[in-house]
Amino acid sequence: MALVTVLMAMLMMLALGAGVAMTTLTESTIAANHRDGLQALYAAEAGIDLAVSRLRSIADWQTVVKGASVTLLDGRLADLLQGGTVDSRVVVTVTVSPDPNGHEGILALQSSAIVSGGIRRTVQMSIRRRPATGEIEILSWR
Amino acid sequence: MKGRAGFTMVETLVATMITVSVVGAVLAVVGPAQAVVRAQGEAADLQQRLRAAADVLAGDLRAAGAVRPYRVGALRDDGLAGVYYRPDTVTALGETNRTYYLKPDTFELMQYDGGVSDFPMVEHVVALAFEYFGADGAGRALVRIDPGILIDGPWSEDASRRLVDADVERIRDVRISIRLEATASSLRRLVPDQDITFDVALRNLAPPR
Numbered sequence: 001m002a003l004v005t006v007l008m009a010m011l012m013m014l015a016l017g018a019g020v021a022m023t024t025l026t027e028s029t030i031a032a033n034h035r036d037g038l039q040a041l042y043a044a045e046a047g048i049d050l051a052v053s054r055l056r057s058i059a060d061w062q063t064v065v066k067g068a069s070v071t072l073l074d075g076r077l078a079d080l081l082q083g084g085t086v087d088s089r090v091v092v093t094v095t096v097s098p099d100p101n102g103h104e105g106i107l108a109l110q111s112s113a114i115v116s117g118g119i120r121r122t123v124q125m126s127i128r129r130r131p132a133t134g135e136i137e138i139l140s141w142r
Numbered sequence: 143m144k145g146r147a148g149f150t151m152v153e154t155l156v157a158t159m160i161t162v163s164v165v166g167a168v169l170a171v172v173g174p175a176q177a178v179v180r181a182q183g184e185a186a187d188l189q190q191r192l193r194a195a196a197d198v199l200a201g202d203l204r205a206a207g208a209v210r211p212y213r214v215g216a217l218r219d220d221g222l223a224g225v226y227y228r229p230d231t232v233t234a235l236g237e238t239n240r241t242y243y244l245k246p247d248t249f250e251l252m253q254y255d256g257g258v259s260d261f262p263m264v265e266h267v268v269a270l271a272f273e274y275f276g277a278d279g280a281g282r283a284l285v286r287i288d289p290g291i292l293i294d295g296p297w298s299e300d301a302s303r304r305l306v307d308a309d310v311e312r313i314r315d316v317r318i319s320i321r322l323e324a325t326a327s328s329l330r331r332l333v334p335d336q337d338i339t340f341d342v343a344l345r346n347l348a349p350p351r
Contacts, residue, residue, distance in 0.1 A: 016176065
């Protein structure tokens with residue numbers, strides 16, 4: 001009798017414990033995916049910012065694109081940034097294309113980042129140079 | 143009587159008492175454990191709703207072409223009603239407009255698309271607040287824009303021919319505060335309210351570099 005009671009009680013506790021463990025695991029997986037998504041988004045933005053800073057030092061953008069899409073940056077973000085505390089497993093690819101509407105002074109940038117979990121985020125930006133100051137202006141970001 | 147098989151009254155009573163106390167002890171442990179299991183699911187749901195709200199708001203504001211601290215659209219437009227600021231409402235203008243606001247009677251975070259679709263996105267939202275930041279006069283540092291100066295003019299007309307305060311066009315960053323409560327009122331003791339405050343910089347309005 002005592003054995004049966006104890007076994008029943010243990011079974012019940014085990015079921016409850018398994019339930020708690022399962023929700024906890026699911027929850028932490030969801031949280032990890034969310035964190036990876038954010039990490040990928042910010043990495044993609046870092047890639048596009050790096051590309052913009054490289055383009056700033058190039059006087060004539062047409063020498064970069066020459067009428068076609070060019071991969072400007074490709075590799076691990078930690079290598080591209082040369083230091084800092086960047087996750088070494090984040091890979092970023094930035095491509096630069098001429099403006100789809102044919103405006104000469106406008107470039108379309110696309111940056112994709114993949115993090116270790118395989119999650120990818122992409123940021124697109126179109127930029128132009130202000131004629132007066134030479135500063136780079138963001139025309140659209142999405 | 144003597145020699146007949148069976149239990150005496152005392153034996154039966156003692157056995158009953160022992161059984162009752164053992165079962166009672168087991169139930170006393172299992173009861174709260176069951177509440178904890180339900181609370182676990184509730185807490186996970188609360189966090190998921192918080193993530194969903196934060197993600198959608200941040201995503202739309204990040205890519206917005208401009209923001210308005212009030213409702214914009216075909217139905218119950220605030221501008222037409224002369225309202226130019228609500229602390230719990232924000233509109234992200236872009237390819238499609240999105241207005242987010244708190245429905246106070248049902249505690250729902252509503253998403254309005256500027257047309258006819260106005261639906262609840264997250265439930266059991268206790269508080270929702272937006273604060274706005276803009277570039278200061280001299281440098282590129284962000285300073286908080288007091289709600290009072292968002293409605294004091296000077297006014298101009300925007301692309302969609304609505305009146306807009308000059309200080310609203312200075313907005314470069316939005317601070318969002320969301321507070322959620324557990325769905326089941328009986329579990330709010332175990333699952334306390336959670337809040338989150340985060341800033342979103344408007345990427346389309348970033349200063350030139």
